Amino acid sequence: MTTPAVNTVRARSFADRARRCGPWLAVAPFLIVMLIGLVLPVIALATGAFEGDSLKSSLGSGYRSAFWGSVKLSVVCAVLGAVVGLLVARAVLSGGTVLRRLVLTASGVLANFGGVPLAFMFIASIGNAGIVTGLLHDWTGFDLADSPFSLYQFGGLAVVYLYFLVPLMVIVIAPALDGVRAEWSEAAENLGATRWQYWRHVAGPLLAPPVMAGALLLFCGSLSAFATAQAMVGATVPLVTLQIANALSGNVSADNAGVGAALAIEMIVLVAIVMAAYWTIERRTARWLR
Amino acid sequence: MTAVLTRPVEAPAVHKRKRRFNATRTVVLGLAAVYFLVPLAAAVWFTVQDKVHGGVTGEYYTSIPQAEGFAGALRRSLSLAVLTVLGVLLVTVPAMLAVTLRLPKLRPIVEGLSLLPLVIPPIALVAGVRDMLALGPNQLAGTPFGDALVSSQDPELPIILVVVYIVLATPFAYRSLDAGIRAIDARTLVDAARGLGSSWFDVVWRVLLPNLRGAVLGAAFLTLGLVLGEYTIASILLFDTLPTWLVKISGENGQLSVSVSTASLLFTWLLLLVVSLADRPKTSRSDS
Numbered sequence: 054m055t056t057p058a059v060n061t062v063r064a065r066s067f068a069d070r071a072r073r074c075g076p077w078l079a080v081a082p083f084l085i086v087m088l089i090g091l092v093l094p095v096i097a098l099a100t101g102a103f104e105g106d107s108l109k110s111s112l113g114s115g116y117r118s119a120f121w122g123s124v125k126l127s128v129v130c131a132v133l134g135a136v137v138g139l140l141v142a143r144a145v146l147s148g149g150t151v152l153r154r155l156v157l158t159a160s161g162v163l164a165n166f167g168g169v170p171l172a173f174m175f176i177a178s179i180g181n182a183g184i185v186t187g188l189l190h191d192w193t194g195f196d197l198a199d200s201p202f203s204l205y206q207f208g209g210l211a212v213v214y215l216y217f218l219v220p221l222m223v224i225v226i227a228p229a230l231d232g233v234r235a236e237w238s239e240a241a242e243n244l245g246a247t248r249w250q251y252w253r254h255v256a257g258p259l260l261a262p263p264v265m266a267g268a269l270l271l272f273c274g275s276l277s278a279f280a281t282a283q284a285m286v287g288a289t290v291p292l293v294t295l296q297i298a299n300a301l302s303g304n305v306s307a308d309n310a311g312v313g314a315a316l317a318i319e320m321i322v323l324v325a326i327v328m329a330a331y332w333t334i335e336r337r338t339a340r341w342l343r
Numbered sequence: 344m345t346a347v348l349t350r351p352v353e354a355p356a357v358h359k360r361k362r363r364f365n366a367t368r369t370v371v372l373g374l375a376a377v378y379f380l381v382p383l384a385a386a387v388w389f390t391v392q393d394k395v396h397g398g399v400t401g402e403y404y405t406s407i408p409q410a411e412g413f414a415g416a417l418r419r420s421l422s423l424a425v426l427t428v429l430g431v432l433l434v435t436v437p438a439m440l441a442v443t444l445r446l447p448k449l450r451p452i453v454e455g456l457s458l459l460p461l462v463i464p465p466i467a468l469v470a471g472v473r474d475m476l477a478l479g480p481n482q483l484a485g486t487p488f489g490d491a492l493v494s495s496q497d498p499e500l501p502i503i504l505v506v507v508y509i510v511l512a513t514p515f516a517y518r519s520l521d522a523g524i525r526a527i528d529a530r531t532l533v534d535a536a537r538g539l540g541s542s543w544f545d546v547v548w549r550v551l552l553p554n555l556r557g558a559v560l561g562a563a564f565l566t567l568g569l570v571l572g573e574y575t576i577a578s579i580l581l582f583d584t585l586p587t588w589l590v591k592i593s594g595e596n597g598q599l600s601v602s603v604s605t606a607s608l609l610f611t612w613l614l615l616l617v618v619s620l621a622d623r624p625k626t627s628r629s630d631s
Contacts, residue, residue: 083438094471178385277464317467
């Protein structure tokens, strides 16, 4: 009220300057954190990978089989997860609202649940000294520890990964399944289409892209999973994530830090390609999904 | 035989299809329930069964707090979680509001950087972080940035982990906040508030943030869950957090490690449950 005019003018010009710089100051911390936590590490990784012949030796036979193992496991997990997730989502979405909400909420929780506790949970149930293993043995005489299935091999890893991949698929595919209207099936039926024709020409083509996108997402999820595998199988299964960890901790041979960096770069490239395909498909789906 | 062949099939066929569908549905849901509930139940049973006397015991849960190294690891994990939640909010919220309201030309950069961590597996990111940290005592020794890299690795409270965790959490925070900002028509709110003479600080603090409460809380809880369960980064950089401690003791004491897992699991689920319940389309806009 009693502020001198000069002060008001100065305050306004200060406010003007703040208005111009303000937005930049608001973005700056974000850019700095991303620079230190993301951009610089990736640059360091790239320089490490292209130094010497680490890129070449990272494509050598031992590492190639680890890459191949990871890709194989991820493809199996992605296909199984997509199919099972689709079935579960379909079964749930056609059901009552209570069941629907329960399963969707549980899926949101389980999809984010990987890591060490997941591995221990499965070791406690179907590991060599697990509860389910023991009960099976007591009741039927069947010994899981002696069977070809082992929790500590590929099959076991797939079983464990599906615990978070199937819920992820349910979340990803639910909006698309909801978008397929009952009216379309009725219209097709009224026009004389058989059930098969409806799925072949209407629902199938509509759902194929989102199912594909979901499978790609699952592929990336199981490819990058590390904690579960590390806690469960250690280094006995050839997986690229475990190999990177090995190379970084210097368990293999000399010059392995460079090999670790090269493997990491190759992994980033693979995931980037898959995610690019995922985003392309998802954008296409988003067009009819509203 | 002939009776079966000549039986009218029209109406029952439709009926049968419906019934068969319901049967597959029940089978699918039943198998899914077994797959998802049995390991959980088995893990709980594993931790409460008394192998010596038979029956049920809670001794593994009550012995958690005294376990060697547990208190330190838990304290560190919780401090990291709190710092990361604060950090991710302080970093992403202003940046996203700024690009939405004032700097639209920076939007592609912020959006791209926010989603980039999804393309980089944590194990690859940590390999890069390790290479970067190695520069601190070597090539960059003596420079301010080099010193900062060295001091960020204090094993008691490693700040570098906070930075990397902020990066890992950004895609989730971005999605949650982006959905929130789209839902409230921020521009109109800001124009209205500015038109009524409110300062930018008031606009953000008293108009936008209250409207974004759900999105901010969602981002915070997701980040909390992520940090408490994170293993890859901490184990490669050799820091001692709750998950790395769990793996370390699992060899000596299986039951203890499973009971800590189960407890941390239930806690994380509770957190995520809060998020998914808060995520539901809300009707309470008018009361905020």
